[in-house]
Amino acid sequence: MTTTYAVLSEGLEKNYGEVRALSGLDLAVPEGTVCGLLGPNGAGKTTAVRILTTLTAPTAGRALVAGHDVTGAPAAVRRAIGATGQYASVDGDLTGAENLRLFARLAGLRGRAVRARADELLEDFGLTEAADRVASTWSGGMRRRLDLAAGLVTRPRVLFLDEPTTGLDPAAREQIWTAVRDLAREGTTVLLTTQYLEEADRLADDIVLVDHGRAAATGTPAELKARIGAYAEVSVDGAGALAGAAAVLDQLTGALPTLDPERLTVGVTALDPGLTLPRIVRALDAAGIAVTDASLRPPTLDEVFLRLVGAPPAPKNPAPAPATATATATATATKENVA
Structure with missing residues (x-):
């Protein structure tokens, strides 16, 4: 049986002046799975996500997302993906419903389809009762669920989640985990970057440990644990x-x-x-x-991380912080479609 990969990269490199953020990163994420991209701060995780979501170009190497080349067909990639950054991209002055309708319009939906898709997502994420309240009055967990919903407006084939539960309490984190598991069961491929190793252990089908811009180790959580005994x-x-x-x-x-x-x-x-x-x-x-x-x-994933990757590097000049991926990728794709 032939495996179809939703995300595939070969020898991906990225330089920022004299600093090498990626040094030949190889990824192969099968369709319909959750892949955890883990590594120390400065290891290259966010740079990889920026390249795969077409927010920056690689210096060398090749990457395909949903079958489309990230440099040769960036508009096609953007139409196939959703992305949620480390911090909520929702507008606190708008209601939950207004936020989702805005993202729906940015994604190219028109007329009744805008309201229908917003209402569907509010229902799916258990946010209907709060839909008409401004987002600034919502809890952190609710805002992150709204942010995740915004990344799904276009029903993406591949969803990029960059530190999706940063700053959330355990209950809110569990809500996001449930939503991610549901998405994977429905066939969405998820690439997850996180510093919470329990999160990767609970969600990921496969894990890629990134160190100094390369894949230092890959495998299921159980396989990686077995490697260190x-x-x-x-x-x-x-x-x-x-x-x-x-x-x-x-x-x-x-x-x-x-x-x-x-x-x-x-x-x-x-x-x-x-x-x-x-x-x-x-x-x-x-x-x-x-x-x-x-x-x-058995070892914990934290112990695997420390054994296989070790202490985090301290880059002299780290890569630029990522823009809010959901809004940036969607707005760029919309501009290209209008043009």
């Missing part, structure tokens, strides 16, 4: 036992343990699939080390 942690009865426990775990795993004198714990990542908790406890007991607690669990 299980995490063992033991609590000891007194600071004097920390070094001995670390030596035992080092011998068992061949990895460098981490000591926490305040918590009286020693932790280590174990790649050996045959390592079990009873084996750890027996080895510690044989060494005469008193243990108050012990655990062996």
Whole structure:
């Protein structure tokens, strides 16, 4: 069975003067899936999104979105995508309904279709009751749902979400997650950039870890976790036992343990699939080390991130901040259609 890719890039590069934001980024996102694009600040995630949404041109390489070349057919790309930036693009002085009608007109809808599409989106996102209130009176979660709805006015084949839940409380974040899952089930391809690794773990079918402008690792959340093995942690009865426990775990795993004198714990990542908790406890007991607690669990995505990508780079001259993608891409496409 042949896989059709909604987003495909090969050797994507972008330079800002002497600063290289992308250094040959390869992406392959199958249709109807959620792809999490993760990486440290300055790794190139936002630059990649800007290129894929036609807001900036690559220095080298090639990218296709919904089958269209981002440099050869930018108008066709814009007609096929929706995009929501890190901050809500809605107008606080307009009501929710007025905001969506504005975006519908910018997208080229006319007449009754404008109101019909706005009403449909308000219903889909549970915003109908607040539709006639100005958006500045809405909660942060409601505004983000409205922003997400605005990115879907044109029923895009591919939706770009750049840090969609920044600054939201857990309840509002869960609302956005539910909306994204529903979109994926309905066949929309979603490219998600986020610093919340739990968000990527919950939503993404596949993850691309970006570091220094390249794909450092790719795979499902489970596959990436399996690459760094299980995490063992033991609590000891007194600071004097920390070094001995670390030596035992080092011998068992061949990895460098981490000591926490305040918590009286020693932790280590174990790649050996045959390592079990009873084996750890027996080895510690044989060494005469008193243990108050012990655990062996799969790694979190945070631990995967730190192990495979590490500390964030500190670019001298970071790429320009992205414009509000929803409004910019839609307005540009509208101007080209009018011209």
